[in-house]
Amino acid sequence: MVDLKVWKKKKKKVSFLCYFLKYCLFVCNLLFTALGLVVLGLGMWGLITKESFAQEKIGSIGTDPMLILVSLGLVLTTLCLSGCVGAIRENYCLLKLFSTMVLVLVTAQILAAILAYSLQDQVGNYLRSGMLAAMARYQDDLDLRFITDEIQSNLQCCGADNYHDWEINIYYNCSAPGVLACGVPATCCVDPLENGTVWNSQCGVGAQQLDEFTAQSVIFLGGCLGGISRWIEQHEGLIGTVSIVLHASNCKEAKCCQSLNRYVPYTFVVL
Known part of the structure; x- marks a missing residue:
């Protein structure tokens, strides 16, 4: 008899769908993690090259366009890395975090589009x-x-x-x-x-x-x-199509992540 009591969720039978979801999420997020690192690297390279961290320039760093690349790369890398590691390691918490962050991102994009349209x-x-x-x-x-x-x-x-x-x-x-x-x-x-x-x-x-x-x-x-x-007026059809495809792919990825989570065993530790 041990002092540490461990409760484990009964593991479901692993199917072809589980493997498909797992490696599909892993490959997609691995590619976007690499893309995020490239964007982050370009942003940091731009800031360092222009000596934006120098004492006399640090005050105006907030208006530097390279900061957009740094922020975008950081968010993309963090988000996709959690999905990548969560998928390959079958980590319930990371997958849950990833799907939640994707849904929050989709919601923020929709709200931003509504605000941009209403506050033209x-x-x-x-x-x-x-x-x-x-x-x-x-x-x-x-x-x-x-x-x-x-x-x-x-x-x-x-x-x-x-x-x-x-x-x-x-x-x-x-x-x-x-x-x-x-x-x-x-x-x-x-x-x-x-x-x-x-x-x-x-x-x-x-x-x-x-x-x-x-x-x-x-x-x-x-x-x-x-x-x-x-x-924008000339390309509104293309912009709308791309936006719908991006939102649909994000929602599908979050759904796949939630589906994979049903196959992932996790441990609840009671001290």
Whole structure:
């Protein structure tokens, strides 16, 4: 007779379905764990490369876009690792934690979509503030510069609302002493390539001084907020389909995890 009393759940007969659920969950979560580690590594590499942890820069780390990658990678790695280990080790607690976290994540995504739809004006204001902040730090942060350039070149736009928004940048401000004064970045230009081969980084110089009729042949006049809205409207079917597929796959994964849990023996310890 022992002092430690152990109660074990009667183990069900293991079937093909149990093995299928177990290794399916393991492989899927292993892949996403690796993806999460890559995203986390890229984020940390970006922060370290830019010396964002230095004393003089630590105050603005909250606005660093690399922090988004770090947060996303950390959440993805933690979530998928619990599902991966829980599946291969048949750990009841980890599987329960994983399925609960997935359901919470799905609920949060649905609530975020509802809030974004019902608070469209506020979301637009947040996007405007974020883009203006990125434009103000255009020369100082390579990541923000890359993101801004990609948005402007792909959506064929300039600034948040219009090309005059570049006045917010100290280098493109019309009162600035440099050659960039009253200009816009080359990604605002209609044709930034000379003869189709050479990138002309000075094509937007002095563009803010031009009237709209003259400027329209040199740069894109429309702002990127309007471009983003048009892009969403043009691809709303694809966005909706992808969202539904993601939600359905998350729910299915949580359901599979709960189904696997019915086959997993666990121990309840009474001291």
